[in-house]
Amino acid sequence: MTIAAGACRPAPAPAHAVITIDGSSTVYPLAEAMAEDFRRAEPGTRVTIGVAGTSGGLRRFCRGELDLATASRPITRQEAASCEAAGVRFIEVPIAYDGIVIAVHPSNTWVDALSIADLRQLWRHEAQGRLVRWAQWKPGYPDREIHLFGAGVDSGTFDYFTGVVTGAPRDSRGDYTASEDDNMLVQGVATDPDALGYFGFAYYEAHKEYLRAVPIRARDDGEAVAPTRESIRTGVYRPLARPVYFYASVRALGRDEVRRLLDYCMTHGPELAEDVGYVPLSPAEQADARARLARERVHS
Incomplete structure (x- = not known):
């Protein structure tokens, strides 16, 4: 057959x-x-x-x-x-x-709240190589290095953050650990007592037992607002909600x-x-x- x-x-x-x-x-x-x-x-x-x-x-x-x-x-x-x-x-x-969270290590006891002007002072390009220790930033902060973590230049979070914080999109200091992967930024802040970083709220909420979110003042004399679903939903967490x-x-x-x-x-x-x-x-x-x-x- x-x-x-x-x-x-x-x-x-x-x-x-x-x-x-x-x-x-x-x-x-x-x-x-x-x-x-x-x-x-x-x-x-x-x-x-x-x-x-x-x-x-x-x-x-x-x-x-x-x-x-x-x-x-x-x-x-x-x-x-x-x-x-x-x-x-x-x-x-x-x-x-979503909101952009400013986060520090849970052992950080000296940062209670920050204003957008404070963040501008830290993140503008003029601070590169100059503002490198906590004590240089604010009186009463410890005389230790600041280790910064933030969005990479291909990240929309980088564009948004620089636009509302430094006042000009893509105007940022470059001497920080940058990544488009928010998980890497979370890990950096969560494992370093001298760290400060910024990343998306969802990543903070998923790892909040290892981080501390810093309340933010839109103006120097304004109320400090913590990032929460409600503050993001109502727009109170301005200008870091988008x-x-x-x-x-x-x-x-x-x-x-x-x-x-x-x-x-x-x-x-x-x-x-x-x-x-x-x-x-x-x-x-x-x-x-x-x-x-x-x-x-x-x-x-």
Whole structure:
């Protein structure tokens, strides 16, 4: 008996739809939680998520390499122009609120609160190589080195922090331990009694037994406000509270699986945000984000 060639070969496995996401390490825990839930709901879809930082993710997005970019700040005019030049139209979708936490080691007993002016003095570029000991910063602080940890230059948190603290985006001292990976910053502060660092609220909340958050005054004579979900939600924790975003390619939105992922995020985003340490959008803000997707409103 002759058997036809290939008759006993198993049928090929069905191809999985793939959605590509890259960008902010600050937004990563929320994006990962959303993607994991969506993958369970739709096992035929694979979602890949990178952590190149907001700037790195948006560079890839504007080259047409991604379906979605995550960002901890709004897209810049220059980035939007790069997208336009490459023919990449997009929609900006806020997904939650986050806060930037100023953290010290739990054994630090001398920093009780800081103002934005205090942070400006410490982080502006003029402080590089000059303000390097606690005693140089404020009277009564110990005469020990300050070890600084903060966002890397490809991070949207870096852009936002420098914009509101030093007064000029990307104006920062460079003599600090920088990383786009917030987990590395958390570890640095949590293991060093002389450390001070800044990173996203979700990372602080996940490791708060190893850290101490410093209350912040928007003005020197203002009330010191600790970072909490409520202070971020109400805007009292200003100016270190900010929205975080998905940027969706209009071309990608033509694919059903991308649409379904974003619809899933809009539906389940509030409870997922709560679960992983972010502050949900208000119902009105959530409705506006849904309307943007429904209209495919293009950023201009």
